[in-house]
Amino acid sequence: MSFYDATVPAYLQILASLSGLLAKAEAHCEVKKIQPEVLLTARLYPDMLPFTKQIQLACDFAAKGCARLSGSTLPSTPDTETSFAELRQRLSKTIDYLKTFKPEQFEGADTRDVTFPTGPNSTATLKGQEFVNRVSFPNFYFHAAIAHGLLRHNGVEIGKRDFLGIA
Amino acid sequence: MSFYDATVPAYLQILASLSGLLAKAEAHCEVKKIQPEVLLTARLYPDMLPFTKQIQLACDFAAKGCARLSGSTLPSTPDTETSFAELRQRLSKTIDYLKTFKPEQFEGADTRDVTFPTGPNSTATLKGQEFVNRVSFPNFYFHAAIAHGLLRHNGVEIGKRDFLGIA
Numbered sequence: 001m002s003f004y005d006a007t008v009p010a011y012l013q014i015l016a017s018l019s020g021l022l023a024k025a026e027a028h029c030e031v032k033k034i035q036p037e038v039l040l041t042a043r044l045y046p047d048m049l050p051f052t053k054q055i056q057l058a059c060d061f062a063a064k065g066c067a068r069l070s071g072s073t074l075p076s077t078p079d080t081e082t083s084f085a086e087l088r089q090r091l092s093k094t095i096d097y098l099k100t101f102k103p104e105q106f107e108g109a110d111t112r113d114v115t116f117p118t119g120p121n122s123t124a125t126l127k128g129q130e131f132v133n134r135v136s137f138p139n140f141y142f143h144a145a146i147a148h149g150l151l152r153h154n155g156v157e158i159g160k161r162d163f164l165g166i167a
Numbered sequence: 168m169s170f171y172d173a174t175v176p177a178y179l180q181i182l183a184s185l186s187g188l189l190a191k192a193e194a195h196c197e198v199k200k201i202q203p204e205v206l207l208t209a210r211l212y213p214d215m216l217p218f219t220k221q222i223q224l225a226c227d228f229a230a231k232g233c234a235r236l237s238g239s240t241l242p243s244t245p246d247t248e249t250s251f252a253e254l255r256q257r258l259s260k261t262i263d264y265l266k267t268f269k270p271e272q273f274e275g276a277d278t279r280d281v282t283f284p285t286g287p288n289s290t291a292t293l294k295g296q297e298f299v300n301r302v303s304f305p306n307f308y309f310h311a312a313i314a315h316g317l318l319r320h321n322g323v324e325i326g327k328r329d330f331l332g333i334a
Contacts, residue, residue, distance in 0.1 A: 005277070008172045042213075044320040076168040108171070130307050133177040141308030142315070149316045153211040164305050 004103035005108045007069065007132060011062035014096055014144050017165030018058060019091045021116055021151060021158060022111070025086040028156045042150050054147040055087050059094040059138055065136035066098055068114050069128050071104035170277045171270035174236065174299060178219045178229035179265055181311050184332030185225060186258045188318060188325060193251040203251055209317050218244070221314040222254050225307055226261040233265055233304035235281050236295050237272035 028038050041050045049057070056079045067074045071130040075097060081087045098132045118124045126134065161167040196203050198258045208217045216224070234241045242264060248254045278294040285291045295303065315330045328334040 003173075005296050006170075006299070009297075010304060013301055014305060044316050045322070048319055102203055125315075129172050130176075132173070133232060134180055136332065137177060138308065139303065139327070141305065142312045142327060145309045145312035146316050148309070149211050149313050152215055153320070155212070160169055160306070160309060164301065167303075 002103050002106060003069075003108075004101070004106035004126070007106065008066060008098055008101055009068055010137070012067065013165055014141065014163075015059070015062060015091055015095050015098070017163055018055060018144055018147065019095075020165065020167070021148060021156075021162055022084050022088050023096060024054070024153050024158050024162065025156050028041070028151075029084075032155075036134065039151065039154055039156070040082070040084070040087075042154055042157045044146065044150060048077055048146075051147060051150045052133060053086060054082065054150065057088065058143040059090055061136055061140040061143065063094050063097050064116065065132070065140065066101055068100060068131070069109045069112075069136075071109075072101075072105070072114075102132075109125060169270050169273060170236075170275075171268070171273035171286065172293070173264055174263065174273065174303075175268055176249055176327050177304070178233065178307060179262060180244060180332055181308065181330075182226070182229060182262050182265070183273075183279075184256055184261075185311055185314065185332055186190050186316060187332065187334065188323075188329055189222070189251050189255050189258070191325050192318050196251075204272060206318065206323070207249070207251070207254075209321055211313065211317060215313075218314060218317045219248060219254060220308045221317065223248065223257065223292070225310040225314065226257055228303055228307035228310065230261050232299070232307065233268055235278075235283055235298065236303075237268060237278045237280075238276075259334055 025039055026036065029039060040052045043050050061078060081090050101156050112128050113125050114128050114131040115123050115125045116131065116135060151158055192206055196206060207219045210217050227244060228243050248257050279295050281295050281298040282290050283298065284293045285301060304317065318325055321328050
């Protein structure tokens with residue numbers, strides 16, 4: 001298998017499962033007469049990011065990660081979503097974007113330098129595989145899992161199988 | 168790079184960062200006069216697993232994942248930890264175990280069949296790379312991130328940099 005096989009399908013698996021989580025969260029709001037904004041703005045702690053931002057960041061770490069690894073232009077993705085439907089559309093667009101990548105674009109990317117921002121005025125450079133191991137995957141899965149935890153914490157009836165995309 | 172480079176270092180990165188999180192959680196308990204059990208048994212929702220179990224499962228998905236990929240005997244790891252010190256020891260043992268693997272043991276493992284349990288009486292089989300993408304990584308990062316979210320939710324002063332292991 002290839003470096004493509006070790007990256008793009010892994011992101012796609014979770015992006016699809018997040019879309020399923022959003023559908024269950026939206027249905028939960030309807031049944032329980034909860035304003036969607038309550039879940040969309042939920043935080044695990046006051047200085048943590050809200051649910052909507054967790055989904056946006058998961059999308060960004062997948063899309064920009066693949067762009068950086070393949071040397072493609074970074075996609076521009078303003079964070080404008082204010083509803084479950086719009087967040088699902090963001091996920092859908094991210095999935096479509098990831099599906100445009102071809103395995104050839106990732107050939108040799110595991111040992112190529114990847115430069116990425118570490119703050120407003122700083123960057124770091126790692127080999128592609130290290131960038132995936134230390135930056136892209138941990139951030140991507142972190143925001144996806146925190147989004148899941150936020151829904152669980154608010155009583156949405158989902159389980160780990162939903163996170164894995166096998167429910 | 169190799170399939171080893173795409174797996175073992177990724178697990179090790181987060182296992183080390185979890186050890187750091189535990190140290191900060193323990194210090195937080197001391198300063199705030201909180202009984203460690205309060206954090207160790209904390210859950211994000213009544214039917215979710217408590218903090219201790221999230222750490223144990225992160226260890227297991229890393230250790231058993233590497234064992235399955237390399238065709239090694241699965242390590243036996245009874246869940247006996249009841250303190251931060253014991254959980255740090257569990258992480259430390261898991262890290263030591265992962266460091267015993269050699270890149271050669273992972274050669275060709277990406278395309279080898281991996282059979283793993285999916286329930287008390289069921290198994291599934293996937294190619295090694297798919298096992299990593301769909302099962303081992305999502306489960307591993309999920310439990311690690313939920314552990315982090317649990318500490319944040321309980322006021323421990325950590326951030327995503329702690330999760331990434333760069334704090």
